[in-house]
Amino acid sequence: DIQMTQSPSSLSASVGDRVTITCRASQGISNDLGWYQQKPGKAPKRLIYAASSLQFGVPSRFSGSGSGTEFTLTISSLQPEDFATYYCLQHNSYAWTFGQGTKVEIK
Amino acid sequence: QVQLVESGGGVVQPGRSLRLSCAASGFTFSSYAMHWVRQAPGKGLEWVADISFDGSNTYYADSVKGRFTISRDNSKNTLYLQLESLRPEDTAVYFCARGAAGADYWGQGTPVTVSS
Numbered sequence: 623d624i625q626m627t628q629s630p631s632s633l634s635a636s637v638g639d640r641v642t643i644t645c646r647a648s649q650g651i652s653n654d655l656g657w658y659q660q661k662p663g664k665a666p667k668r669l670i671y672a673a674s675s676l677q678f679g680v681p682s683r684f685s686g687s688g689s690g691t692e693f694t695l696t697i698s699s700l701q702p703e704d705f706a707t708y709y710c711l712q713h714n715s716y717a718w719t720f721g722q723g724t725k726v727e728i729k
Numbered sequence: 730q731v732q733l734v735e736s737g738g739g740v741v742q743p744g745r746s747l748r749l750s751c752a753a754s755g756f757t758f759s760s761y762a763m764h765w766v767r768q769a770p771g772k773g774l775e776w777v778a779d780i781s782f783d784g785s786n787t788y789y790a791d792s793v794k795g796r797f798t799i800s801r802d803n804s805k806n807t808l809y810l811q812l813e814s815l816r817p818e819d820t821a822v823y824f825c826a827r828g829a830a831g832a833d834y835w836g837q838g839t840p841v842t843v844s845s
Contacts, residue, residue, distance in 0.1 A: 623791075656831035658774075665824055665835040666774065672830055709774055713831045716788045718764070718776035 624648050626712055628721025634729040641697040643708055643724045650690045651714035657686055657695045658709045660723075666709065670695065700726070731755040731834045733825050738839030745815055751808040751825030751836055759783070759803040762828035765810050767821035768838075775821075778810065779828060793819075815843045 625648040635641050645655065653673035658666040668677045670686035673693055683698045697704055705728055710721040737749040751763070765777040778789045778799040787799050798811040808825050822840050826832035 654831070660774075665837055666832075667835075668831065668833055671833070677833075711774075711831050713828075716779070717790065718766075718779075718831075720774040720776065723773045 623717050624651060624712055624715050624719050626710055626719050626721040628710055628724055630724060631722060632725040632727065634727050635700050636729045637700055637702055639700045639729075641700050641704075641726060643695045643710075645688075645693045645695075645710035645712075645721045647691045647693075647712055647714075651712045653689050654712055654714035655686075655688070655693050656711045656713070657684075658711060659704075659706045660709065661706045669708075697726075731827065733827065733834060733836035735823065735825055735836045735839035738823065738841045740842045740844060741815055742845050743816060743843055746811070746813045747815065747841060749810040749812065749823055749825075749839055749841070751810075753806045753808065753827075756827070758801075758806040763799075763801060763808045764826045764828050764832055765799060765808075766824045766826055766832070766835075767819075767841075768824070769818075769821045772821075777823070780808070812841070815841075817843050819843050 627646045655673045657670040660666045669680050669684050674686045685696045687694050707723050707725045709723050732754045734752045764779040780787045780799045796814045800809045820843050822838040824838045825836045827834045
């Protein structure tokens with residue numbers, strides 16, 4: 623199975639900060655990667671698909687980049703509603719795998 | 730609008746069975762692969778199983794292979810997950826998700842607790 627290593631596992635940041643989260647795949651997955659935001663007690667919400675395409679309705683402060691084995695989610699200016707847990711998901715193989723998650727907390 | 734509504738969760742003893750359902754609306758259900766994903770309390774997301782748009786192909790995580798069965802009824806716009814030989818480690822919220830470049834829409838989840 624393809625392993626996804628996500629870092630950091632948590633971070634503290636202030637409103638207005640630039641935040642970067644990384645996922646590394648154990649083998650090449652082309653651009654078959656998405657980024658998801660999850661708030662407590664809620665379903666995950668897709669932010670980015672195909673590694674760098676912004677989901678309709680998602681604010682433009684979210685962006686994704688990468689291909690192959692290295693991927694990045696960037697929040698250009700953190701807003702109060704962005705405090706949540708973020709996951710990457712690879713769907714290149716039939717067995718999907720998620721990153722371990724990054725909890726973004728208020729500093 | 731796309732809606733996915735799970736049901737069927739509950740408290741069950743180890744070794745028993747349960748069937749989860751996911752009712753879909755707002756899109757052509759028979760055109761999409763569908764997935765089940767679970768989340769144990771305080772833990773991350775784990776893909777469980779998926780089924781092709783016509784039900785002809787199914788795939789499972791190793792952790793559930795041989796115990797869980799995914800199926801669908803396109804005439805009823807409904808996805809199912811049959812859970813058998815349940816273990817305490819199967820305790821989780823189970824989400825269904827539409828497969829489109831990954832998972833684009835998710836249901837709200839149904840909780841399953843396996844405990845004696």
